[in-house]
Amino acid sequence: MDIITRFLEKNGLIFAFLMVGVIMYSSTVISNRLTNKKIPASAIAIISGLVLAYIGGVYSGGEKGIADLKIFSGFGLMGGSMFRDFAIVSTGMGASFLVMRQTGWVGALSLFLGIVLSFLGGVAVALLWGYTDAISLTTIGAGACTYIVGPVTGAAIGASSDVIALSIAAGVVKAVFVTIGTPFVARYIGLNNPHTAMIYGGLMGTTSGVSAGLAATDPKLVPYGALTATFYTGLGCLACPSVLYLLMRLVTN
Amino acid sequence: MIIYGVAILAFCYVTGQLIGELLGRLIGVDANVGGVGFAMLLLILLNDWFAKKGYTNKLTDNGIQFWSQMYIPIVVAMSAIQNVKVAVSSGVIALAAGIVPVLLCLAMIPLLAKLTKAKPVDEHGHYHPVS
Numbered sequence: 001m002d003i004i005t006r007f008l009e010k011n012g013l014i015f016a017f018l019m020v021g022v023i024m025y026s027s028t029v030i031s032n033r034l035t036n037k038k039i040p041a042s043a044i045a046i047i048s049g050l051v052l053a054y055i056g057g058v059y060s061g062g063e064k065g066i067a068d069l070k071i072f073s074g075f076g077l078m079g080g081s082m083f084r085d086f087a088i089v090s091t092g093m094g095a096s097f098l099v100m101r102q103t104g105w106v107g108a109l110s111l112f113l114g115i116v117l118s119f120l121g122g123v124a125v126a127l128l129w130g131y132t133d134a135i136s137l138t139t140i141g142a143g144a145c146t147y148i149v150g151p152v153t154g155a156a157i158g159a160s161s162d163v164i165a166l167s168i169a170a171g172v173v174k175a176v177f178v179t180i181g182t183p184f185v186a187r188y189i190g191l192n193n194p195h196t197a198m199i200y201g202g203l204m205g206t207t208s209g210v211s212a213g214l215a216a217t218d219p220k221l222v223p224y225g226a227l228t229a230t231f232y233t234g235l236g237c238l239a240c241p242s243v244l245y246l247l248m249r250l251v252t253n
Numbered sequence: 254m255i256i257y258g259v260a261i262l263a264f265c266y267v268t269g270q271l272i273g274e275l276l277g278r279l280i281g282v283d284a285n286v287g288g289v290g291f292a293m294l295l296l297i298l299l300n301d302w303f304a305k306k307g308y309t310n311k312l313t314d315n316g317i318q319f320w321s322q323m324y325i326p327i328v329v330a331m332s333a334i335q336n337v338k339v340a341v342s343s344g345v346i347a348l349a350a351g352i353v354p355v356l357l358c359l360a361m362i363p364l365l366a367k368l369t370k371a372k373p374v375d376e377h378g379h380y381h382p383v384s
Contacts, residue, residue: 020326042325049332057338067334079330085289087327089266090320092293093300110365114358121354129346140346144354151331152289156273161336166347168332173351181355189362199365203358208325234297238290242276 005071012074020078023048040212043176046147050169063161081155088148092234106195107228110202115236118144118205119244122170134248136163141248142240143167144174146206149236156241175209182213191217194224201225205232258316265296 008015027045031037035044053065062068067076077083122144123137131137139159143150143166150167153159159167182191182200190196191214201210201224211226273288296317303309 016330017326020329023329024326042328045325045329046332049329050335050337052333053335053337056333057336063336065334065337072333075330075333078327079332079334083327084324084331085270085292086262086266087320087324088289089269089292089296090262090317091324092265092296093314093317093321106365106368110361113361113365117357117361118354121357122350125346125350125353128349140350144350147332148328151335156288165332165335165337166350168335169337169344169347170350172332173348174355177352177355185359189359190366191362196362196366199362203361203365204355234290234293236290237293238287242287 008071009073012072013077014074015071016074016078019072019075023052037212038180038216039176040179040208042208043172043179046168046172046175050165050172053165085152088152088233088237091230107198107202110199111205111228111231111235114203114205114232115145115239116244117203118174119240123248131163132252134245134252135159137252138240138245138248139163139167140170141244142236143170145171145236145240146233147171147175148233149240152237153240153245157245171206174204175206178204178206178209179212179216182210183216186217191221194221197221197224198228201228202232205229205236207233255312255316255319257310258313258318259320260316261299261313262296262317262320265292265299268292269295 024041024045027048028041031039031041031044056066056069056072057063060068064076066072067074067079119141122141125144126137126140131140135154135157136159138157139150139154140163142153147168148171150171151164154164154167186192189200191200197214200214204210204213204225207226207229210229211222214221214225269290269292270288272291276287
């Protein structure tokens with residue numbers, strides 16, 4: 001037992017790859033079998049991650065979730081800021097400026113509105129729950145954009161880990177809500193053509209939620225919605241820790 | 254070569270993050286300001302430029318694609334190292350902060366759709382869903 005523990009500790013990153021792979025696989029099975037793909041596998045996997053973090057926190061009493069247990073310390077490297085930011089930058093490959101230009105100014109407008117409205121919605125909720133400092137308000141507002149923008153923003157402006165966890169949770173709730181809600185609201189908002197799908201992707205921004213939700217509505221719309229949504233996280237990562245953070249600092253002072 | 258793609262990605266990452274650090278210093282925020290965003294924009298521009306020049310190579314692309322496919326698993330690992338124990342005590346706020354913005358944005362869609370006329374888009378480029 002001691003040998004295994006020490007071995008897993010020494011090869012932490014590789015063991016984390018294995019564990020996350022298992023989590024992703026079980027989430028896919030759960031998503032397909034139990035929820036009929038209504039909840040995307042990635043959302044289930046992320047929720048499992050948060051559950052693991054909770055268990056780790058309760059078990060060890062530390063602040064770094066599951067990474068506080070020695071055999072899972074590799075999660076700290078795999079989920080650390082270096083790998084995370086590197087992987088997020090790579091998603092820029094999914095979109096091209098040429099294609100973006102074809103969607104016209106409405107795509108850009110919906111992206112801008114989507115980020116600002118989500119941010120302000122998140123900030124309003126955070127205010128209602130008694131947060132008043134600019135850093136927490138910005139991080140929760142950013143989490144209301146996507147579960148990527150939240151932690152990236154939180155890490156950049158120095159938010160505490162519990163606020164970052166809250167922003168991830170808000171982003172995950174959003175992804176799940178968009179996924180489940182899209183087919184139901186589609187009729188009422190005229191979501192039946194590529195044009196509206198692009199606006200929808202730009203406004204909602206959560207790529208996993210938008211693509212899964214559109215797939216449940218009409219699979220032909222998926223690329224159009226996901227196309228604008230891919231820009232959302234990048235723009236959110238650009239705007240939230242800079243312009244919107246400065247705005248919050250001005251307002252709270 | 255796959256490493257070329259990884260290296261291009263690393264170049265964008267380093268350059269973008271440095272810009273973010275410098276910008277943070279310039280505006281007096283002791284933080285990286287939008288470094289990830291700048292790196293992403295740089296990658297999109299480089300990617301476009303390579304495509305225009307015809308420098309595209311499947312293996313080089315794969316070096317970048319690999320990481321974009323890894324981003325959900327990395328986010329899963331990231332969520333597993335957060336201080337959830339503390340966040341759980343304020344659970345309803347996460348629900349509200351996730352749902353309220355969606356409702357706000359939903360209300361905007363008919364308005365935005367009315368503002369512009371729908372036109373057919375035949376081409377949507379080489380799109381790869383990553384998340």
